[in-house]
Amino acid sequence: EVQLVESGGGLVQPGGSLRLSCAASGFTFTTYWMSWVRQAPGKGLEWVAKIKEDGSEKYYLDSVKGRFTISRDDAKNSLYLQMNGLRVEDTAVYYCARIRQQLLFDPWGQGTLVTVSS
Amino acid sequence: DIVMTQSPDSLAVSLGERATINCKSSQSVLYLSNNKNYLGWFQQKPGQPPKLLIYWASTRESGVPDRFSGSGSGTDFTLTISSLQAEDVAVYYCQQYYSTPPTFGQGTKVEIK
Numbered sequence: 656e657v658q659l660v661e662s663g664g665g666l667v668q669p670g671g672s673l674r675l676s677c678a679a680s681g682f683t684f685t686t687y688w689m690s691w692v693r694q695a696p697g698k699g700l701e702w703v704a705k706i707k708e709d710g711s712e713k714y715y716l717d718s719v720k721g722r723f724t725i726s727r728d729d730a731k732n733s734l735y736l737q738m739n740g741l742r743v744e745d746t747a748v749y750y751c752a753r754i755r756q757q758l759l760f761d762p763w764g765q766g767t768l769v770t771v772s773s
Numbered sequence: 774d775i776v777m778t779q780s781p782d783s784l785a786v787s788l789g790e791r792a793t794i795n796c797k798s799s800q801s802v803l804y805l806s807n808n809k810n811y812l813g814w815f816q817q818k819p820g821q822p823p824k825l826l827i828y829w830a831s832t833r834e835s836g837v838p839d840r841f842s843g844s845g846s847g848t849d850f851t852l853t854i855s856s857l858q859a860e861d862v863a864v865y866y867c868q869q870y871y872s873t874p875p876t877f878g879q880g881t882k883v884e885i886k
Contacts, residue, residue: 740885756811
């Protein structure tokens with residue numbers, strides 16, 4: 656069974672940092688692009704970042720460029736999102752998702768909540 | 774960026790009746806070289822992550838009940854629930870995966886009348 660489990664969320668002050676992790680299992684992690692997608696409380700879905708199978712290509716939502724960094728450790732079957740310079744508007748549930756068919760997200764993890772507040 | 778617009782924002786349907794959700798993209802998501810529409814539909818129930826229902830605009834994901842169907846091409850798409858069941862109460866999202874950034878519609882909330 657394919658499984659994605661996120662961790663690392665929490666409460667942080669504006670300007671602070673957090674590192675999210677996603678542990679993957681049940682599939683060959685090294686053969687898939689991976690992504691982070693977020694959902695602000697009561698709002699819709701917003702793609703954040705994606706990374707190629709070998710980590711050689713990374714793409715970001717414009718509003719997080721220069722602040723967030725996506726990475727992966729294929730030896731640990733893990734995906735990461737380093738978030739620096741956090742803003743109140745970054746408050747959301749962050750989902751880890753596997754990418755198939757170019758840019759389709761399936762499946763998704765259960766998500767981890769990031770709250771940016773003073 | 775491709776803007777995805779869903780209609781309506783919410784709808785209430787009686788059990789056993791049809792529910793129809795529309796999704797319009799600001800530019801075509803039909804890739805001419807393979808004649809595929811890069812459009813997916815997701816279902817999100819409260820407290821759960823989104824679940825893929827439909828991809829390539831009309832291909833049902835394995836295990837998804839056949840009361841769910843997708844149609845459309847180019848810029849206009851529809852998700853139809855042919856006979857609404859209680860377990861279908863959820864928010865439904867369309868997503869284009871034609872280009873980066875991938876974008877979602879704002880969601881349509883389906884409730885029981």
